Amino acid sequence: MKIAEIKDPVAVETETVETPRSTAGRSDPSMIVPITLFYVLMIFAVIRSPSLVSASGIGSAVIVATPLILATYALMASVISGRGTVDLSIGPLIGFINVTLVQLVTAGYFTNPFAFFGLAFLLGAAYQLIFALIVVYVRVQPIIVSLSGFLALSGINLVILPRPGGMAPEWMATWGLGTTVFSPVFWLLVIATLAWVLFTRTAFYTHLRLMGSDERAAYTSGVPIAIVRIGAHIISGLFAALAAITFTALISSGDPSQGTTYTLIAVTALVLGGASLAGGRASVFGCALGALNLYLITFVLATFNFGAVQSFVTDLAYGTILVISLLLTLVLPLIQRYARNFSPLLYFVALGVVVLGVVLHATHDYGAVSDAYVVPPFPGPLDVVGTMRGIFETGALDPQTEALRTAARPLIWGVVILVLLAGLARVAVTEGKTRDVGPLVFLVIGLIVLVTAYSISQSDGFSFGIGSDAPHEEGKP
Amino acid sequence: MSQTGANPQQLSLATRLLGLIAGGILTLLSVIFGFVQDQPVQSIILYALATMALFFWAWKFILPHFLVEREHAEDTHGPGPFRRIWIDYRPSLIGLALIVLAFFILAASIDGFLNGWNVLSLIILLAIIVATRTIGPLFETNRSAFIGIMVLIGLFSVGAMNIEGFSSGWNIKSMLLFASFLGLASVGQTLVALLGGLDLSIPFVIGAANVGLLYLISLGVPPWLAFCIVLTIGALLGVINGLLSYRLQGQALIVTLGTGFAISGGVQIITSIGTAYGGNVFGTVPGWLSNLAAMNGKTFGIPVPAAIFIWALTALILVVGLRVTVYGRYLYALGVNRISAKRVMISELKYWVMAYTVSGFFSALTGALLLGWSGGGFIGVGEQYLFLTLAAVVVGGTSLLGGHGGYGFTVIGVLVLQVLSSFLVGIGLDYEWQQFIYGLLILPMVALYARSPHIRTQI
Numbered sequence: 044m045k046i047a048e049i050k051d052p053v054a055v056e057t058e059t060v061e062t063p064r065s066t067a068g069r070s071d072p073s074m075i076v077p078i079t080l081f082y083v084l085m086i087f088a089v090i091r092s093p094s095l096v097s098a099s100g101i102g103s104a105v106i107v108a109t110p111l112i113l114a115t116y117a118l119m120a121s122v123i124s125g126r127g128t129v130d131l132s133i134g135p136l137i138g139f140i141n142v143t144l145v146q147l148v149t150a151g152y153f154t155n156p157f158a159f160f161g162l163a164f165l166l167g168a169a170y171q172l173i174f175a176l177i178v179v180y181v182r183v184q185p186i187i188v189s190l191s192g193f194l195a196l197s198g199i200n201l202v203i204l205p206r207p208g209g210m211a212p213e214w215m216a217t218w219g220l221g222t223t224v225f226s227p228v229f230w231l232l233v234i235a236t237l238a239w240v241l242f243t244r245t246a247f248y249t250h251l252r253l254m255g256s257d258e259r260a261a262y263t264s265g266v267p268i269a270i271v272r273i274g275a276h277i278i279s280g281l282f283a284a285l286a287a288i289t290f291t292a293l294i295s296s297g298d299p300s301q302g303t304t305y306t307l308i309a310v311t312a313l314v315l316g317g318a319s320l321a322g323g324r325a326s327v328f329g330c331a332l333g334a335l336n337l338y339l340i341t342f343v344l345a346t347f348n349f350g351a352v353q354s355f356v357t358d359l360a361y362g363t364i365l366v367i368s369l370l371l372t373l374v375l376p377l378i379q380r381y382a383r384n385f386s387p388l389l390y391f392v393a394l395g396v397v398v399l400g401v402v403l404h405a406t407h408d409y410g411a412v413s414d415a416y417v418v419p420p421f422p423g424p425l426d427v428v429g430t431m432r433g434i435f436e437t438g439a440l441d442p443q444t445e446a447l448r449t450a451a452r453p454l455i456w457g458v459v460i461l462v463l464l465a466g467l468a469r470v471a472v473t474e475g476k477t478r479d480v481g482p483l484v485f486l487v488i489g490l491i492v493l494v495t496a497y498s499i500s501q502s503d504g505f506s507f508g509i510g511s512d513a514p515h516e517e518g519k520p
Numbered sequence: 521m522s523q524t525g526a527n528p529q530q531l532s533l534a535t536r537l538l539g540l541i542a543g544g545i546l547t548l549l550s551v552i553f554g555f556v557q558d559q560p561v562q563s564i565i566l567y568a569l570a571t572m573a574l575f576f577w578a579w580k581f582i583l584p585h586f587l588v589e590r591e592h593a594e595d596t597h598g599p600g601p602f603r604r605i606w607i608d609y610r611p612s613l614i615g616l617a618l619i620v621l622a623f624f625i626l627a628a629s630i631d632g633f634l635n636g637w638n639v640l641s642l643i644i645l646l647a648i649i650v651a652t653r654t655i656g657p658l659f660e661t662n663r664s665a666f667i668g669i670m671v672l673i674g675l676f677s678v679g680a681m682n683i684e685g686f687s688s689g690w691n692i693k694s695m696l697l698f699a700s701f702l703g704l705a706s707v708g709q710t711l712v713a714l715l716g717g718l719d720l721s722i723p724f725v726i727g728a729a730n731v732g733l734l735y736l737i738s739l740g741v742p743p744w745l746a747f748c749i750v751l752t753i754g755a756l757l758g759v760i761n762g763l764l765s766y767r768l769q770g771q772a773l774i775v776t777l778g779t780g781f782a783i784s785g786g787v788q789i790i791t792s793i794g795t796a797y798g799g800n801v802f803g804t805v806p807g808w809l810s811n812l813a814a815m816n817g818k819t820f821g822i823p824v825p826a827a828i829f830i831w832a833l834t835a836l837i838l839v840v841g842l843r844v845t846v847y848g849r850y851l852y853a854l855g856v857n858r859i860s861a862k863r864v865m866i867s868e869l870k871y872w873v874m875a876y877t878v879s880g881f882f883s884a885l886t887g888a889l890l891l892g893w894s895g896g897g898f899i900g901v902g903e904q905y906l907f908l909t910l911a912a913v914v915v916g917g918t919s920l921l922g923g924h925g926g927y928g929f930t931v932i933g934v935l936v937l938q939v940l941s942s943f944l945v946g947i948g949l950d951y952e953w954q955q956f957i958y959g960l961l962i963l964p965m966v967a968l969y970a971r972s973p974h975i976r977t978q979i
Contacts, residue, residue, distance in 0.1 A: 129773065182971045183963065184921075187914055190907060195959025201952035262975045307777065314774050321770045355788035362782030369768055369775055 073317035073324070074387035075378060076371045077332040080315070080364070082394040084339035086401045091346040093405045102229075103221030106293055108338040109232045110137070113286035114309040115316070115334045116239055116327065120279035121171075121185075122313060124272050125255035125322025128178070128185035132192030133283060134306030138200045138299055140166050140287035145209035145297030154212050163284040170196075171280030175273040193306070200299035209297040218292035228289050235285050239327045242278070251275050256323030311365050312337050317372070328387070340364060460495055464488070539579040547572045616646060641678045648674040664917025664925075668932035671965070675939045683946035691942065693824060694815060699938040700831035701813075701893070702908055703931060705886040707834060708758070708879020709909040710930045714842075714855045715875050716922025717772040721761055722883045722909055724780030726902030728787040729754055729887025734897035735791040738803030747809070751884050757783055758880020762873035769872075788899055805895050813892035827889050834882075838927040851875070855923030911958065912937055915965050936965075 094100045114133060121130045140163050147153045153162050174192060178185050211219075218227050242248055250271045254261040262268050290301070310320075316333025318325035340360055349356045467488050550571045554564035606613065623642050648670045680687040705722055712719045729750050736746035757779070765775040811817040817825030842848035853861040854871050862868060883902075890901050916933025918925025940961070944954045 177963065181963075181967050182974065183967050184972065186920065187966050188963065190910060190914070191959045191963045193959065194907060194911075194962070195956050198952045198954070198956030198959060202956065205952075258975060259978060268975065310774055310777070314771065319770070320774065352789050352792050355785040355792070357785070358781045359785030359789065362778045362780065362785060365778035366764060366775060366782065369771060369778065370764070373767055 073372065073375060074326070074329055074332075075375075075390065076368050077316050077329050077336060078387060078391050078394060080336050080368065081332050081339070082398050084336055084343060085398050087343045088339050088346070089398075089402050089405045091343060095342070096402050096406055098224055099222050101224045102226060104338065104342070105224065105229045105232065106219055106221040106226065106289075108335055109228050110286050110290040110293055110305070111308060111312065111338060112232060112331050112334040113235055113282055113289060114305050115312040115330045116235060117167075117279045117282035117286055118309045118313055119318060119325045119327070119330050120275050120282060122318060122320060123251055123255045123322060123325050124275040125258055126178075126185050127321065129189065129310060129320055130174075130192075130279065131186070131189040131306050131310075132174075132196055133279075133309055134302035134304065135193055135196035135200060136167065136170055136280075136283050136302075137287045137290055137305055138302030139170070139196050139203075140284055141291050141301075142200050142204040142209070142297040142299050144287070144291060145211065146203055148212045149209045156212070156214055159212060160284075160288065163288055164281055167280035167282075167284035167287070168277045169280070171276040171283070172273065175276035178276075179269045179272055197300075197302055200302065204297045204299045207294075207296060207298040207300075211291050211295040215292050216295065219295050228292055231285060231289055235282065236327060236331065239282075243327070247271065247274060252323050308337055309334075311361065314365065315368050336364075337361070460491075463491065467491070539576065543572055543575045543579065546575055612649065616649060619646065619649075637681050640681060644674050644678055665929055665932055667965070668916060668929070668936055672932065672936050672939060675936070675943055679939065679943040679946060683943070686942070686946055693828075695938050695942050696828050697813070697815060697825055697893075698941075699934050700827045701886055701890060702905065702912060702938065703831045703934045704827075704834065704882050704889070705902070705905045706909040706912045706930050706934060707838065707882040707927065708875070709913050710838075710916075710918055710925070710927050711851065711875040711878055712772075713913050713918050713920050714851055714922055714925060715872060716855055716858075716920075717765065717769060717872070717875070718910070718920070719761065719776045719876060719879045720773055720906060721757070721776040721780030721783065722879065723902035723904075723906040724784040725754055725757055725880055725883035726887040726890065726905060727899040728783050729884040730891045730901045731791055731897040731899050732787050733888050733891050734803045734805065737806070743806040743809065747888055750888055751881060754884020754887075755877050755881040758877040758883075759873055761880060762876030765876070766869055766872050784899060803897070805891060809888070809892035810895060811892075813889040814895075815893075827893075830885075830889075835927060835931050839931075842926050847871075847874075852923055857923075908937065911962055915962060 088095050095104065114137060117137075118130055118133050121128045121133075143166060144153065144159060144163060147162070148159070153159050170192070174185075174188055177183060177188050220226070250261065250266045251274075253264075254266060254268050254271050258268060261271075286305075290305075291297070294301075312333035313325070313330055314320065314333070315336050316326070316329035316331070318330060318333075341357055344353070344357050344360055347356075547568050551564055551568050554567065559567075619642075627638075651670055676687070685691055705726060708719055708722060732753070733746055733750045736749060737743050741749070761776055761779050764779060765772040768775050811826070812830075813825055813827045815825065816823075817827075819826040819829055842851065850861070850866045851871055853864075854866060854868055858868055886905075887902065891897060894901065912933040913925070913930050914920065914933070915936055916925065916929035916931070918929050918933075937958070940958070941954060944957060949957070
């Protein structure tokens, strides 16, 4: 363990620059990436397919995304506990609970909702209890225990239910329809999130984070680390049970092989949400956003017609976005230097207003576009040109909106320039004193002002907006 | 096996004389047996010499470990010998009793369970456990290798007794062939694990190389050129992996998973543009490639596929290279403590990227060989290697924290996994049961030698 401690200087650095616990929620730059990504994807999704923001659209999104979010919560509970506990077996565990319940229900047992929930919780907690006991008392690395659990559970899942099938209980039949937003699955998600938020208020959670950040420090300051670790795992098991129940509601049957994908997606969502796989740092808000981002990526890609290579494009996008967002966490300390008072909540709200505008535009300006948009026959050869046509918008605007848009263009560009200027001025103030960067910043600002003045003097409006044909002539005074 | 153990003491004169006499008697016995069995004289001489050499080697190198331990043990005066054995080996003794109990319960409840073979299997199992608990700790640094070899011998002998055709040449050849695929795929994982990282992109690169090679061949690129191109691209992907994960070392697991997804998605997009069948590539595999890896392949006239030789050569180079060369020693130095390694001017970035490059190269090689074996491209061909390479490294005894282990250990791990899977297939278990048993077996095997110390010892 000593070796592992020394070996990870990057993690140590990021850990030390982190703000104290009490203000962790308020000034946490690790939230910049998931929030930005969420809104960018949201804009894409809404413009590509405005039907997302209808009752049934959101309803089905909730149904599909909830098992994902809950699986991420389950993973989060054990990841916080440190020692590199990335529970790879979380997906097979969800599959295990799913197939066991479905087989029992099909055979006529546990059809009562209370018994159903109770058994799910029992299975999840029992598995994670064994996991924790092995980690604590046999002292094998958690990653190996989880690997072992992954193999064992994915094997036993296929034994219990060799191929997808079976029946969810009758009272669950309507859960997976997704016609309204406020389905039982939605309330489960809300309750689970609230439960997690309440959990973060307890002393137990503080102990858990302390243990995840520095187990030795936790031990020497009297935290009962064995009990805390076991508790974290049992909580993880309970969330896994909830994820399994919502997963059962989603597919209303049993599926033994879906587990692997859930593991990979949950780990990805966790990282996208700004959690540290080394332990000690994770937030419920970030994890939910990370899982939602993954759902939105799939959703946005599904609106393009990639023909037979659809799933490959999804893989490519998953992988690329995952790597890029990981690389972005490297520049976090840099961002933190400039954005000391960064507030995730404010950022969330500010971007939310922008996206609300886009949503209104997408749903109201086009009228009947979503009907006119025909999805081409699915398994066909890849049509590159067809795919690239209209990457943002699937329909044409009516003339009135078009005119409005042209009128609003100078205003928009003005705002953009102002924001840019404000940002650069901020940089100039903070960095102006250092000898090497200062002149460059002033040079850039000066250039931008000159270019702006030049373009205003050259044309009556702004000529380098989207869609206008005027040539670009900045840089030639 | 254990030259690097607690420094072997010089044997006393009496012990050496005793060894000489024992060796002489043993050799004499083997000569007498040879004449009784009417063997040709040449082979009697050969076997007698081999027996004598082996015995003397064992006497000289293995005995000192026992002697050191025994002298040490005699110093402590305390409870009686039986009491001390009970205190020292309490968990193992309880485990033994449980196994014997389970055996009797099985024998009582299942008809025909109590036959000679099963009893013999039980005795072998018990012997392995006893040997690992009693002799195992004496091999200080290479304990996991010792346990691995014991398990391997046990599994193989049990398999050979219970399953018809288990020890036939054909079965051994097929086991070795599959082991060489897994072994080549685990090369990179071992090196990366020695540095304290993980590479989960291996299965995706394998699948991508498998599909990509066939795609290039079907485009009309000469097969040997396509082979080289695929290996180069594999190494390049490794470089990218290494550079990306260098600054994100704590999250190497997830970075490589991400690049893996991207690679497999990207290659599939490239290979399926213009075709209506996504993900499938059709083409003919050149004869020499099938000869390299198929079961009926020949190497210079010997009816053994070349893949096995490639693996053996790679293993030899790596084992020797990690031990002897500067590169190998620096790799360990970085794995044990990278800060002090940096202080002596070892470039961490260079070795990190190098390990991942080797990983990418060997993944691509495995993918290409698998194409020769199966004769058709399939992106999912590497899927099982996602966790099997990790399992091979871990079962062999290379620490995932870095700095301890080596490719020799991984070879043992690969062989154990392969013999185990053959054994499970042999006794008629399905794939899902195999996976279940794999999962359950990794844990006790690691628990035998890779337990981390208690937190109170680390303050």
